[in-house]
Amino acid sequence: MFDNMKSNFTRTIAKHIGNVLVFLRPKKAQELSENRITLVHKNKNNLSFQERLMRFALVQKLETLDDHNKIAEQNKTFWINESATELFTETKDSINTFFIPHCTFIFDLLKQEISNQDQEIDTLVEIGTGNGSILNHLSTEFPNFKKLIGIDLSANQIEINKKKYKQNTKLEFVTSDAYDWIKKNGKKNTVFVTYNGVLEYFLEQQLQELLIEINKLKNIFFVSIEPNGASHDFDKDPNTQLYGDEPSFSHNYPKLFKNAGFTLWHFSQIQLEGESKQTFIGAKN
Missing domain, CATH: 3.40.50.150 (Vaccinia Virus protein VP39)
Known part of the structure; x- marks a missing residue:
């Protein structure tokens, strides 16, 4: 929903509200962001409206990665571990x-x-x-x-x-x-x-x-x-x-x-x- 919003204003508002919710609900934020790949691909249909706002804000905060070897290593580690089963x-x-x-x-x-x-x-x-x-x-x-x-x-x-x-x-x-x-x-x-x-x-x-x-x-x-x-x-x-x-x-x-x-x-x-x-x-x- 929020990932495809074309209005910069709407995205800014969603990000701001999401950040507030992340602050107010730290345990849920930690659960949502436990793994980078899971966070990006989380099935949004299974999330509440508040959780979708939180997820949107958390995705915006992901650090930019450009080291190809590091990226490949992190991705492989994810798919080997138990967290892949959830996805x-x-x-x-x-x-x-x-x-x-x-x-x-x-x-x-x-x-x-x-x-x-x-x-x-x-x-x-x-x-x-x-x-x-x-x-x-x-x-x-x-x-x-x-x-x-x-x-x-x-x-x-x-x-x-x-x-x-x-x-x-x-x-x-x-x-x-x-x-x-x-x-x-x-x-x-x-x-x-x-x-x-x-x-x-x-x-x-x-x-x-x-x-x-x-x-x-x-x-x-x-x-x-x-x-x-x-x-x-x-x-x-x-x-x-x-x-x-x-x-x-x-x-x-x-x-x-x-x-x-x-x-x-x-x-x-x-x-x-x-x-x-x-x-x-x-x-x-």
Whole structure:
């Protein structure tokens, strides 16, 4: 609500009232701001009006970070720790509110791409599987796949997923760093998927190395649905930029995939609310 206000006057008033509430309710303020990423992505629908004002004021106070290595380290620490589970819980409905209405088109295109080649694709790997809802949904979209593997840094969330989806025997959930797992377990005839904020936490060089490692495998398809900074023009500025209050990395995904040796079969973007847009990449080797 407050993040998208266009009136500077309205934002100033909201920030002032929020600061007063932060002063009057220090315990709630501490709870809201316990972690930077959780604060930025807090599900505002679960907050009272006063709490939303407090959150808005707290976000405005976040220190500006520009050290890429420090940012990547802090972000990885967040996703490993228990606090990530709270965010995964709050975003569990995104499959219905965003994924199905806005993202399924690229998987229809993927089906066409797969049908045009001779070798059978039998495995799907989701990097950054989170609460597992996307992986579970894709198991119904691709019934011929023998195995769908969800990788995530959060050991707590992986254990939750194993229990929640134990009836779906095609699903496998693994706690691991993506690069390490792929280097050891990656195989040909696989679709790799990322959705809504995974690759944006990789340093540019780390992401390039990951894509190069994946490209070493044979008969690979990759579907990447990742946010970018709204003002990031890949033609004018081909390099990675920082964006948002976390902050995250706005990567030039077409460039990085092509540099790794992939061919793009799809590229598009849609504008989101606030300071980001969603980028859709379909790639193969």
